Amino acid sequence: MSAAVLLRRASDQGVMITLDAGRLHLQASAPPHLTLVAEIKENRDAIIAHLSRKQHPETAADWKAAYAEKLTQAQADDALPSDKATARAYMCVEMEWINQNPSASSDGQCIGCGGHASADKPLIPFGLEPHLRWLHARCWLDWFRGRRQVAQAALKHCGIAKPW
Numbered sequence: 001m002s003a004a005v006l007l008r009r010a011s012d013q014g015v016m017i018t019l020d021a022g023r024l025h026l027q028a029s030a031p032p033h034l035t036l037v038a039e040i041k042e043n044r045d046a047i048i049a050h051l052s053r054k055q056h057p058e059t060a061a062d063w064k065a066a067y068a069e070k071l072t073q074a075q076a077d078d079a080l081p082s083d084k085a086t087a088r089a090y091m092c093v094e095m096e097w098i099n100q101n102p103s104a105s106s107d108g109q110c111i112g113c114g115g116h117a118s119a120d121k122p123l124i125p126f127g128l129e130p131h132l133r134w135l136h137a138r139c140w141l142d143w144f145r146g147r148r149q150v151a152q153a154a155l156k157h158c159g160i161a162k163p164w
C-alpha cells in the first residue's frame with residue numbers, strides 16, 4: 001500500500017497524520033483502529049517521505065520521487081502489470097509537468113497559431129486554473145503534442161525515461 005492511500009484511509013477514519021519536526025503526529029477524535037495503527041507503524045518511513053515531499057516537484061529528485069510514488073500506486077494499489085503501471089506512472093508525471101510549466105497565453109489569442117476567435121472557430125480553454133490556455137479546436141492536437149515533447153525532454157533530463 002502506498003503512503004498516499006494509507007493517509008486517505010486514515011483520514012476516512014477521522015485520523016489526521018501530520019509531520020512534526022520529522023516525526024509523525026496523529027490526531028483523532030476517537031482511538032484509531034488497531035489495524036490502521038499497525039499499518040501506519042509499518043509504513044512510517046514511506047509516510048514521512050510522502051509528507052516531506054514538496055507538493056509541487058521542482059528538482060530532478062522531486063520528479064523522481066513523484067514518479068516512484070505514482071509507480072508504487074499503480075502497481076500496489078491498482079494492481080496493474082509492470083508495463084501498464086510504468087506507462088500510467090509516466091503519463092501522470094508528464095501531465096503534472098505540463099500543468100506545472102504552463103506556456104504563456106494572451107487573452108483572445110490562440111496559443112497554437114496566434115489567431116483570434118471567430119464565430120466558426122471559437123477558442124477553447126485547456127489546462128487548470130489559473131493557467132488556462134486558449135486554443136482553436138483544430139490547433140489543440142499539434143500544440144499538445146509539442147507540450148508533451150517538451151515535458152518528455154525535461155523528464156529525461158531528470159533521469160526519467162519514456163517507457164515506450
Ligand SMILES: [Zn+2]
Nearest residue numbers: 110113136139
Ligand atoms: Zn489556432
